[in-house]
Amino acid sequence: MAPFEPMRILVVDDEESIRRLAKKEFSDPHRKVWTAGSAHEAFELVRRQQVDVIVLDIRLPDGDGLELLEQFRETLPDVEVIIITGHGNIDSAVEAMKSGAYDYITKPFTLDRLELVIEKAFQRVRLQRENRLLRHTQSYQPSPRFIGSSAAIQHIQYLIGKVAPTDVPVLITGESGAGKDVVARAIHGLSRRQENPLIIKNCGTLQKELIRSELFGYCKGAFTGATESQEGLLTLAHQGTLFLDEIGELPLEVQASLLRVLENQTFRRVGDKQERQVDVRFLFATNRNLAEEVKASRFHEALYHRINVFQLDLPPLRQRKEDIPLLVEYFLGLLSAGKPPCRISKNVMHLLMEYSWPGNVRELRNVMERGMILSENGIITAQGLPRELAEQNRYKGTVLHGERPLLSLYELEKQHIQRVLEHTSGNRSQASDTLGISRKTLYRKLKEYGLE
Missing domain, CATH: 1.10.10.60 (Homeodomain-like)
Structure with a gap:
């Protein structure tokens, strides 16, 4: 959630005076207030509009507030419900608490009392959502800057600056370890959504039978083990960015559902009959040739054309070796935090420049981390490198002669x-x-x- 995202309140009460007063007193730049006079009106509103806290009268002209509470708990797991009840309905209020209501307030009540309970309920909503966001983002730490001065990287930086302020989908291609997640983070950081969530998910890590429920969420009872409703990644990324890495790993049937989201920004949770609206900017990445995957009927052709609006193709490290010294300097500084700084010998730099780097920038970072562990007197030598790098001299006959290598x-x-x-x-x-x-x-x- 964004640090200053307004609280969204729905007041459901059949008394117009209470609805009008709540709208007047609680609406401000930090709070949005909607009102409904019936159960039907309330349920229609939450299908179209995301809310955080619902203030619900226990008696409504077209239904029981307790039944509506059950529906809200099943369909809106991230929303807290506060029950309003009369003095004679305390037993019903207790029953509501057992059914998952956050709290109850008896009539007559003061606005200050109601405002305090709403604020506490909202803090609980924020905490629950932030914990869920953390589970999906904590393993991805943003890089403070995009490292490289080669012509290829300067062009990538130029394209990032152009596409970031827009909302078009971006397809990031390149070999594993080339920095596709860094590009995604850079696009989000320069977008108008930068204060909202960036949700990152590697589709290759999702279990096939759980992919749909992970992306779209599910309703209670939708399948065996669904004991309560759960929001999906799309809801978590609302008003933010959803970065789906290894998009080529998605099953075809899920690809078709994702296409519908891209087309009209609506989706349906597993087990739900109702469409839900969402506002998400999509970024995708793959190390596959999706055009070839389409020809082989392994990737949905319409989805390919929909996500390939703007493509960024990252060059492998072996094609931009002039960036290696800058990357080495960056990783040594990053990994030396709180430790004595390390440096590398001239021979090691030569070995790094000659290596083909099949694992790209990720492999270089790992090599630097290993080298620092095995460094002597703050110097990384060939003895601290993995065997495939250190033994280049022995197997390839490379000898250093002054500044020029003899090959x-x-x-x-x-x-x-x-x-x-x-x-x-x-x-x-x-x-x-x-x-x-x-x-x-x-x-x-x-x-x-x-x-x-």
Whole structure:
């Protein structure tokens, strides 16, 4: 929830004077107040409008307040209900408390008394929602800035600045570890929704049978084990941003439901017959080729075109190696917090620049963390690097001579293959023709050099 999000109150009472007085006295820049004179009117309103606290008269012209309370508890798990009752209905009020009401107030009552109870109920609502938000965001700590000075990264930063203020969906593509979550966080941080929640969920971590209920929520009794209603990620992200990583992992039937949300900003919880309105900005990420997934009938074509309004393709670290020194400096500073600072030797920097980084920026961070643990006298040496980096010299024959490395035939061949692949834009058939070798030989060498 945003720090200054207004409290949303619904007053349900058949006495017009009470409704009018509550609307007049409680409405201010920090509180929005709606009123309803009947159970039907109240239920229709909460289907269209999210509320935080409901003040409910126990006697209504078209129904019993206790029955309406049960409906609210089943369909609005994040809302607190305060019961208004007369002196002769104390037993009903006690029954209401057992059914999940936050508190009850007897008539006649003062506005100060009602305002105090409403405020306490709202604080409980905020605490419950913030705890739920924390469960989905605590493992994702925002990066203070996007690191890199290469032309590729400067272009990405330019595109982020252009798309962030809009509400269009963004599809972030790139290899695992390239920084797709950093881009998502940067877009949210520059958007008009920055004060509202950023909900991040990796679709690959969701159990297939629970994906729909996790995204859309569910009603009590919707399936075995649904002992109470639960809001989904869409509701948590209301007025904020929902970042779905590894979107290609979603089952086709859930993709179709997600398409409906993107089209009209409405959704239906599992077991619910009513559509609900939501205001969410969507960000998506994948390391798959979704166009190929569509051709293979593994991804919904209409959803692909709907989420691919604006695409950001992150280059792998091996294609922007000029950013490595800046990233190393950043990670050493980040990981040295509260500890003596570390630095790396010239030989280590050479090894880092020569490595192909299949795990991209995430792998570089892990290497730096390992190196700091194994550093001697504040210096990270080759002995502190993982074997695949430290043994580059032994297997590739790289020797440092002054400022210029002398490369073995192994390393020269690897670099030549890399340049040919870049020249052919990754077309392996053209690359094998240019190199004068068979495609089978090329595949073998790509695997040998870690260039797959």
